[in-house]
Amino acid sequence: MKTIDDYNFNNKRALIRVDFNVPLDEDRKVTDANRIEAAKPTIIKILEDGGSVVLMSHLGRPKGKESKYSLQHISSKVSEVMGVEVKFVEDSIGEEVEKAANALQPGEILLLENLRFHEEETNGDEDFARNLSKLGDIYVNDAFGTAHRAHASTTVVAKFFEDKCFGYLLAKEIKSLDKVLNSTEKPVTAVLGGAKVSSKITVIENILDKIDHLIIGGGMTYTFIKAQGGHIGTSLVEDDKQELALEILKKAKEKGVEVHLPVDSIIADSFSEQASTQTESVDNIPDGWMGLDVGPETIRNFSNVIKNSKIILWNGPLGVFEMDTFAQGTIQLGQAIAEATKNGAFSLVGGGDSVAAVKKFGLEDKVSYVSTGGGAMLEMLEGKSLPGIEAIKN
Ligand SMILES: Nc1ncnc2c1ncn2[C@@H]1O[C@H](COP(=O)(O)OP(=O)(O)O)[C@@H](O)[C@H]1O
Numbered sequence: 001m002k003t004i005d006d007y008n009f010n011n012k013r014a015l016i017r018v019d020f021n022v023p024l025d026e027d028r029k030v031t032d033a034n035r036i037e038a039a040k041p042t043i044i045k046i047l048e049d050g051g052s053v054v055l056m057s058h059l060g061r062p063k064g065k066e067s068k069y070s071l072q073h074i075s076s077k078v079s080e081v082m083g084v085e086v087k088f089v090e091d092s093i094g095e096e097v098e099k100a101a102n103a104l105q106p107g108e109i110l111l112l113e114n115l116r117f118h119e120e121e122t123n124g125d126e127d128f129a130r131n132l133s134k135l136g137d138i139y140v141n142d143a144f145g146t147a148h149r150a151h152a153s154t155t156v157v158a159k160f161f162e163d164k165c166f167g168y169l170l171a172k173e174i175k176s177l178d179k180v181l182n183s184t185e186k187p188v189t190a191v192l193g194g195a196k197v198s199s200k201i202t203v204i205e206n207i208l209d210k211i212d213h214l215i216i217g218g219g220m221t222y223t224f225i226k227a228q229g230g231h232i233g234t235s236l237v238e239d240d241k242q243e244l245a246l247e248i249l250k251k252a253k254e255k256g257v258e259v260h261l262p263v264d265s266i267i268a269d270s271f272s273e274q275a276s277t278q279t280e281s282v283d284n285i286p287d288g289w290m291g292l293d294v295g296p297e298t299i300r301n302f303s304n305v306i307k308n309s310k311i312i313l314w315n316g317p318l319g320v321f322e323m324d325t326f327a328q329g330t331i332q333l334g335q336a337i338a339e340a341t342k343n344g345a346f347s348l349v350g351g352g353d354s355v356a357a358v359k360k361f362g363l364e365d366k367v368s369y370v371s372t373g374g375g376a377m378l379e380m381l382e383g384k385s386l387p388g389i390e391a392i393k394n
């Protein structure tokens with residue numbers, strides 16, 4: 001496994017894929033810089049070698065050039081964390097970008113605009129990747145959170161480089177997750193919540209062989225509840241995943257995996273901190289209302305399962321924890337996991353927002369391992385090889 005320790009970057013320009021997909025507030029201020037801090041050791045090593053750095057990342061899932069997803073919003077935070085004034089360029093390919101990259105002096109950092117402003121990024125377009133490759137001498141992948149995406153900057157670009165390697169973060173994540181993969185302790189409990197229903201629901205099917213309990217919460221809940229005939233009002237749902245949800249429940253039963261779904265929800269009449277709220281049975285949400293957190297009975301049930309688990313994997317908040325009104329489920333689940341960890345369980349938390357939640361509620365040091373990747377962590381635990389990792393190995 002080639003890492004940046006195998007290279008001296010003196011007078012070299014590194015093109016680094018980082019995952020700076022960080023949570024932002026309404027004023028587009030970074031609310032959790034964990035993923036930026038996690039990439040710091042790699043960037044600093046290259047600068048200290050006497051090299052320069054071109055950073056590329058995506059932010060969110062923009063449809064075209066949406067200014068709210070500009071990486072300019074995070075540029076000052078990157079400067080602050082690195083202790084170096086970062087230069088920013090308003091695109092990720094093209095003449096202007098190449099000029100800015102060529103002008104970099106040793107010790108300098110250039111941050112590119114959001115890669116996903118070009119649809120060629122997510123399409124894994126070869127020409128786009130070739131254009132990106134012109135920006136550096138050595139390609140470094142340190143974007144663990146995006147290693148499960150076969151995109152131009154995470155995978156395709158690697159083939160245009162003789163010299164390519166893993167950054168410190170990616171190497172550390174691979175090693176740490178391997179440890180969990182090789183563990184034989186039981187029972188294993190996976191907690192899945194959050195909002196990315198379609199990308200994560202498919203993962204569930206594949207981890208069923210590796211777990212004993214499956215706790216479902218957050219936005220993921222309502223696709224399951226609706227599929228079972230429940231009323232979910234205007235809660236987050238992905239209708240085309242209902243059949244898969246039923247299949248998962250059936251398969252789980254066959255495999256002896258206990259599935260724990262919420263029984264009650266904190267519902268709201270709008271997606272807002274000021275909304276009217278109520279506690280309601282999870283399958284009886286009136287029209288015009290949406291479930292934004294799990295209810296008290298659900299929290300008790302989930303905590304009991306957690307208490308008896310030996311390995312706990314958590315990705316996805318149980319509610320819209322960014323708003324205090326809907327944070328209780330996530331807080332109390334986090335506390336139950338911290339308690340179980342104190343009593344000897346191994347707990348692994350991953351995902352941009354999940355880690356932000358854990359940090360916000362002061363639980364970061366009370367869990368065993370915090371991964372920068374959510375979907376990437378889950379896919380690795382499925383036993384899949386991730387395209388971003390394979391591209392460097394080959
Ligand atoms: N019931 C819900 N309805 C809508 N959004 C939710 C709900 N529960 C949690 N969320 C949102 O899910 C988001 C995190 O989802 P996701 O990106 O899948 O997690 P992670 O980044 O940890 O992998 C949070 O911003 C949170 O507000």
Ligand SMILES: O=C(OP(=O)(O)O)[C@H](O)COP(=O)(O)O
Nearest residue numbers: 021145146351352373374375376
């Ligand atoms: O935040 C991310 O993943 P996560 O929500 O699984 O932690 C990564 O930046 C990947 O983003 P994507 O799921 O839009 O490809």
